[in-house]
Amino acid sequence: MSGPSTPGYSFKVLGTSGAARAGVLTTPHGEVPTPTFMPVGTQGSVKTLTPHEVAATGARIVLGNTYHLWLRPGPELVAELGGLHRFTHWPHAMLTDSGGFQAFSLAERRTMSEDGFVFRSHLDGSKRSLTPEEAMRVQGLLGADIAMQLDVCPPGQAPRAEVEQACRMTTRWAARCLAAKRPDQAVFGIVQGSVHPDLRRAHAEELAALPFDGLALGGFSVGEPIARMHEVLLEAAPALDPERPRYLMGVGTPYDLVRAIGAGVDMFDCVLPTRNARNGQALTRTGKIVIKQARYRNDPSPLDPTCDCPTCAEGYSRAYLRHLFLAGEILVLRLFTAHNLHLYGTLVREAREAILAGRYEAFAKAWLDGLGAGASEEAAAADART
Structure with missing residues (x-):
C-alpha cells in the first residue's frame, strides 16, 4: 500500500467512535477539520x-x-x-x-x-x-x-x-x-x-x-x-x-x-443545500420546509427556532420568507442558502464533537430521530448531483 506523496499535505485521525472518525486535513490554505x-x-x-x-x-x-x-x-x-x-x-x-x-x-x-x-x-x-x-x-x-x-x-x-x-x-x-x-x-x-x-x-x-x-x-x-x-x-x-x-x-x-x-x-x-434553497426549501433538524405552502402565509416563527444562522437568529419569519419567494425576490435565495449551509456546517461540527467524545452512536440516533421517517424517503427521491 502506497501513501500520499505531495509536500504540504497531511491527514491525521484524532479520534474515533465506532467506525466514525474525526481528524484534520492540512493543506497550504489551512487546516480542514473533519x-x-x-x-x-x-x-x-x-x-x-x-x-x-x-x-x-x-x-x-x-x-x-x-x-x-x-x-x-x-x-x-x-x-x-x-x-x-x-x-x-x-x-x-x-x-x-x-x-x-x-x-x-x-x-x-x-x-x-x-x-x-x-x-x-x-x-x-x-x-x-x-x-x-x-x-x-x-x-x-x-x-x-x-x-x-x-x-x-x-x-x-x-x-x-x-x-x-x-x-x-x-x-x-x-x-x-x-x-x-x-x-x-x-x-x-x-x-x-x-x-x-x-x-x-x-x-x-x-x-x-x-x-x-x-x-x-x-x-x-x-x-x-x-x-x-x-x-x-x-x-x-x-x-x-x-x-x-x-x-x-x-x-x-x-x-x-x-x-x-x-x-x-x-x-x-x-449541491442539495444550495439547489434546494433556490427552490424555496429550507432544511432543518426536523425535516424540510417548502416555503411556498399556504400554511406559512401568516406564520411568524423563524425557519428553525433552534438555529443560530443569520436567517433564523435575526428573526426573519416564515411568512416574510414565503412572501419574498412568491414575489421572486433575490434576498430569499440568499437567506435560504445561508440557512441550509449553516445546517450542514452544524451537522459536521456536532458530529466531530460527538466522535471526539466517543458518543457518535447517540448523536446519530438523535439526528435521525429528529429528521424522522420522511428523511430516508426524501433521500431515496433525491437526485442531488449536477
Whole structure:
C-alpha cells in the first residue's frame, strides 16, 4: 500500500467512535477539520453567497468544477489572474472535481475511449477532448489545493460487466493522472464499483497502491436505490486506506451524511443545500420546509427556532420568507442558502464533537430521530448531483 506523496499535505485521525472518525486535513490554505462538508461552487461561486458568508457557515473547503471552468472562463485566464483562490476570493482550502461526472451526465453528447472523453460543449457545441492529462493540466492551472483524477462513472443500474470495465479504465487513468499532476497539488483517486461490495473493495485496494493523497467513493447517488447505497457504504468506506482522507462524492441529504459519517467517511460535497434553497426549501433538524405552502402565509416563527444562522437568529419569519419567494425576490435565495449551509456546517461540527467524545452512536440516533421517517424517503427521491 502506497501513501500520499505531495509536500504540504497531511491527514491525521484524532479520534474515533465506532467506525466514525474525526481528524484534520492540512493543506497550504489551512487546516480542514473533519468530518467536513464542501459547499459546491461549480463555476467559482457558491450561488448567492460571498466567500465570507460561506466561511461563516463553518466551511473551510469548497468545491469547484473542472468541466465548467474549463469551458468558461478558461483555466488560462484563471491562472493569469492568480489561480482560483485569488480569482474567487476564497482564502481557505479548495478542491476541484475532474469533470468525470459531467462526462457521465452528458452521455448523449459524448463518446468514450481509452484516451478519454470526446463531447460537445453544452455552451456552444464545440468539440472538446477530456483526457486524464488534460484534466490534470486544467486543474493545475486552476490551482486548487486538491485535484481529482479523471474517472469513469457508470450509471447506478449498469450491468456488472460495465462496472468492471469502468473500474479497470479508472485505474489506468489514475496512473496517467498521477504522472501528469502538478507537483505541488494533491490528487485524490476515485473508487468505483457501483453497488457491488466486492468490486468496491478490489478497486479500493488497487488505488491504495498508488501515491494518492486521498481516496474518494464515486458512482453513488446516480440512480441506485438509496437503501442499497447505504448498505454498500457500510462495506466500501472501511475498505479505503485508513491513513488517508475518505471522500464521498455528491452525497447528499443530512440523513445521508449522518449515516456515511458513521461508516467512516471524512469529506462530502453536494449541491442539495444550495439547489434546494433556490427552490424555496429550507432544511432543518426536523425535516424540510417548502416555503411556498399556504400554511406559512401568516406564520411568524423563524425557519428553525433552534438555529443560530443569520436567517433564523435575526428573526426573519416564515411568512416574510414565503412572501419574498412568491414575489421572486433575490434576498430569499440568499437567506435560504445561508440557512441550509449553516445546517450542514452544524451537522459536521456536532458530529466531530460527538466522535471526539466517543458518543457518535447517540448523536446519530438523535439526528435521525429528529429528521424522522420522511428523511430516508426524501433521500431515496433525491437526485442531488449536477
